Amino acid sequence: MVQRSKIIQIGNSRGVRIPKPMLSRAGLDSEVTLEEREGGIFIRSARPGKLSWEETYKEMAASNEDWSDWTELDITALDED
Numbered sequence: 123m124v125q126r127s128k129i130i131q132i133g134n135s136r137g138v139r140i141p142k143p144m145l146s147r148a149g150l151d152s153e154v155t156l157e158e159r160e161g162g163i164f165i166r167s168a169r170p171g172k173l174s175w176e177e178t179y180k181e182m183a184a185s186n187e188d189w190s191d192w193t194e195l196d197i198t199a200l201d202e203d
Contacts, residue, residue: 129136153168
């Protein structure tokens, strides 16, 4: 979806009004990350989209999933090219 918005004065800064439905669809809430790119600025949620290794381990441990078949995986075959 493409929508126009004006850049407005906010104190000593400038800002852009983003319609609430657009913010909701993009998953943007209280904090965002701004990334300068050629030709514009990319805005995304500041919330991490991926779990850390520790969080991933905790999620896996809590799931009580059986991972025993992974002990039989031959990872040396993955290194051969």
